[in-house]
Amino acid sequence: MIRGLWDRETVALLLLAALLPMALTWLWFGGVAALGRLALALVISGGWHLVFMLARAQPPSLSGALAALAVAMLAPEDLGLVRLVLGISFGAVFGELVFGGWGRNVVHPATVMLAFLGFGFPAFPWPDLDLPVVWAALPAALIGIAAGVMPLGVIGGAVLAGGLALALGVPGAALWPAAAVVLVLLVADPVTSAHTPLGRWLNGALYAGLLALFALHWADAAPVQMAVAAALLAALAAPALDEAALALWSARRRRRHGF
Amino acid sequence: MGFLARHTGLAPVVPTPPAVAESVRPTEEAALTPPGRADLRVEMLVEEGAPVAEGAPVARLREAPEVVLVAPMPARVGRITLRPGRKLTEIVLFREAGGDSVTHALPQTGEPGALRALMQVSGFWTRLRQRPFGVWPGPEDRPAAIAVMAADTRPHAPDPAAALAGAEEDFARGCHALAGLTEGPLLVCAPAPLPGLTGVRHVPVGPRHPQGLAGICLHRSFPARPEHPVWDIAAEDVVHLGRLLATGSLPQTRRVTVSGAALTETRTVICQIGADLRGLTYGATRPGPHRLISGSALDGHPARWLAPWHRQVTVLPEAAPVKARHWFLSALTSSARPRPVIPTAALDQSGGSALPVMALLRALSVGDDETAVALGALSLVEEDLALLDYVVGGAPAPGALLRACLDRVAAEAGA
Numbered sequence: 001m002i003r004g005l006w007d008r009e010t011v012a013l014l015l016l017a018a019l020l021p022m023a024l025t026w027l028w029f030g031g032v033a034a035l036g037r038l039a040l041a042l043v044i045s046g047g048w049h050l051v052f053m054l055a056r057a058q059p060p061s062l063s064g065a066l067a068a069l070a071v072a073m074l075a076p077e078d079l080g081l082v083r084l085v086l087g088i089s090f091g092a093v094f095g096e097l098v099f100g101g102w103g104r105n106v107v108h109p110a111t112v113m114l115a116f117l118g119f120g121f122p123a124f125p126w127p128d129l130d131l132p133v134v135w136a137a138l139p140a141a142l143i144g145i146a147a148g149v150m151p152l153g154v155i156g157g158a159v160l161a162g163g164l165a166l167a168l169g170v171p172g173a174a175l176w177p178a179a180a181v182v183l184v185l186l187v188a189d190p191v192t193s194a195h196t197p198l199g200r201w202l203n204g205a206l207y208a209g210l211l212a213l214f215a216l217h218w219a220d221a222a223p224v225q226m227a228v229a230a231a232l233l234a235a236l237a238a239p240a241l242d243e244a245a246l247a248l249w250s251a252r253r254r255r256r257h258g259f
Numbered sequence: 260m261g262f263l264a265r266h267t268g269l270a271p272v273v274p275t276p277p278a279v280a281e282s283v284r285p286t287e288e289a290a291l292t293p294p295g296r297a298d299l300r301v302e303m304l305v306e307e308g309a310p311v312a313e314g315a316p317v318a319r320l321r322e323a324p325e326v327v328l329v330a331p332m333p334a335r336v337g338r339i340t341l342r343p344g345r346k347l348t349e350i351v352l353f354r355e356a357g358g359d360s361v362t363h364a365l366p367q368t369g370e371p372g373a374l375r376a377l378m379q380v381s382g383f384w385t386r387l388r389q390r391p392f393g394v395w396p397g398p399e400d401r402p403a404a405i406a407v408m409a410a411d412t413r414p415h416a417p418d419p420a421a422a423l424a425g426a427e428e429d430f431a432r433g434c435h436a437l438a439g440l441t442e443g444p445l446l447v448c449a450p451a452p453l454p455g456l457t458g459v460r461h462v463p464v465g466p467r468h469p470q471g472l473a474g475i476c477l478h479r480s481f482p483a484r485p486e487h488p489v490w491d492i493a494a495e496d497v498v499h500l501g502r503l504l505a506t507g508s509l510p511q512t513r514r515v516t517v518s519g520a521a522l523t524e525t526r527t528v529i530c531q532i533g534a535d536l537r538g539l540t541y542g543a544t545r546p547g548p549h550r551l552i553s554g555s556a557l558d559g560h561p562a563r564w565l566a567p568w569h570r571q572v573t574v575l576p577e578a579a580p581v582k583a584r585h586w587f588l589s590a591l592t593s594s595a596r597p598r599p600v601i602p603t604a605a606l607d608q609s610g611g612s613a614l615p616v617m618a619l620l621r622a623l624s625v626g627d628d629e630t631a632v633a634l635g636a637l638s639l640v641e642e643d644l645a646l647l648d649y650v651v652g653g654a655p656a657p658g659a660l661l662r663a664c665l666d667r668v669a670a671e672a673g674a
Contacts, residue, residue, distance in 0.1 A: 004271070006603055006650050006652060007598065054591065101599065103599025190601050191602070246618055246634075
């Protein structure tokens with residue numbers, strides 16, 4: 001009879017609140033240029049949400065702001081207006097809105113935007129993240145986990161597997177700042193990461209494992225580029241990981257109960 | 260059950276005023292109603308205006324004439340409302356003070372058939388619930404297991420331990436009788452093993468909701484299937500069964516908590532089964548419009564009478580009428596229903612660590628019955644997903660989706 005508050009927009013608001021420390025630190029260090037990029041991303045992303053509301057009666061969501069923040073922070077630099085608009089439009093539409101909006105998408109729209117920009121315009125340099133911004137990912141992750149909107153398993157799996165890779169001697173010193181920011185912004189998205197407990201740990205571990213692989217065998221790639229590619233592959237693998245986790249759960253249940 | 264599994268679940272805050280001491284409060288009217296939305300075809304055994312003793316049969320089921328509905332108090336039959344096809348809507352009874360109580364002859368032999376017949380003729384049978392599908396068991400059904408619920412984690416639910424206090428002997432006798440109905444185990448779901456019970460399997464129950472629901476306990480420890488049905492029953496009713504076997508008379512009372520924000524006091528009352536909710540809340544409601552709900556704030560429904568299996572009454576202030584949105588905005592945003600559900604920690608906890616919540620919710624919302632059954636939907640009824648319903652804000656209404664799925668599976672199994 002009574003109703004809770006955990007609908008889609010509450011989760012989006014809490015995610016925005018969790019990312020706020022990182023966003024503010026990034027704006028502080030990025031100055032007017034960062035603010036301009038964020039405003040542009042917000043306007044384009046919001047515009048597409050509006051178009052889909054008018055054309056397809058899909059309610060707009062605050063998730064557009066999450067994607068806009070991620071793409072503003074991580075997009076290659078000096079792209080120019082047209083390329084940026086093209087990339088953000090592609091990601092917002094084909095990453096999220098054509099599936100029916102946030103909650104029904106397969107890959108984080110910002111991952112699609114960044115992958116599109118990275119593959120489409122490889123000549124432009126990827127950004128270097130300031131260390132304070134990277135450290136601000138820590139409170140962001142903690143708030144997200146405490147509020148229950150970021151999956152603990154994904155972050156835990158990534159940290160454990162990443163730590164193991166570093167302990168085994170994988171050269172990750174230059175990679176970890178970008179990896180941490182991408183983990184919080186793109187990989188720990190509740191919708192596109194795995195949703196079973198085991199699947200989440202595997203999803204986080206897969207992200208870190210892919211990063212380790214890229215660190216070892218992908219020469220001449222920027223850290224953010226590697227992290228975005230790993231995030232994309234990890235999100236695409238998430239349903240398979242969930243399927244595997246559920247198959248394991250069913251098998252255990254069958255052994256225990258006989259069916 | 261590990262520490263983590265034991266402490267999963269949520270503790271939703273449902274405001275209620277301070278509690279007062281327990282009291283015996285039979286209401287002047289009571290009614291016999293069908294469980295849930297079931298179409299219950301009945302054959303009346305009394306007419307309007309006829310006097311009936313406590314425990315006397317009032318109607319019997321058409322498909323199973325052995326199973327009778329009995330009067331929960333000495334009364335006069337006030338009104339019988341049947342829909343076309345003799346489908347029961349309600350049988351209203353007016354209490355008459357000083358009436359008789361029916362005493363049954365006890366079976367002399369320990370034969371299970373005689374015991375079963377006594378349970379059916381005394382009205383005890385309708386206190387059982389069969390899973391899958393959440394229905395009254397058929398007269399000849401044999402369950403694969405029976406779960407006795409000596410725990411309830413719904414907000415402001417009556418403590419089953421209070422019903423067991425001082426009645427351990429009756430409870431043990433009732434458990435022994437129930438164990439004779441099944442070839443499988445008798446599961447006693449309680450926070451800690453109950454003393455003095457032999458031959459039962461203890462199922463530990465954590466302190467948070469929804470761990471104290473029969474569906475969650477069964478999903479974890481003994482899943483139900485159509486060919487292996489599982490029955491569940493509240494511990495208080497098992498005590499009553501024990502008393503029936505000792506005295507020949509089945510107590511027709513129930514410990515019920517009356518709580519909610521629209522009250523001036525939270526009551527624990529002992530009333531008859533099918534009690535009038537207005538009688539139970541009389542003198543304790545705050546001024547202003549309010550809603551009377553049979554069941555807890557999470558899984559209840561607006562009602563006039565205490566529904567079968569319910570042990571809680573909730574009184575909530577009437578919500579302010581929702582202002583209609585402009586038709587244009589409504590048209591622009593309303594087609595994307597049911598709204599997508601975002602997996603959060605609250606959603607995971609609402610399955611009490613027993614259910615793969617998100618997978619089940621996705622299977623239910625796309626109508627994938629096969630996957631839902633594989634994930635354990637047959638052990639559940641609507642009340643087991645009520646917390647999930649609360650967490651996701653009622654869209655896409657997991658309880659209703661589960662009922663639709665169970666109805667389809669039942670139709671298929673019956674075909």
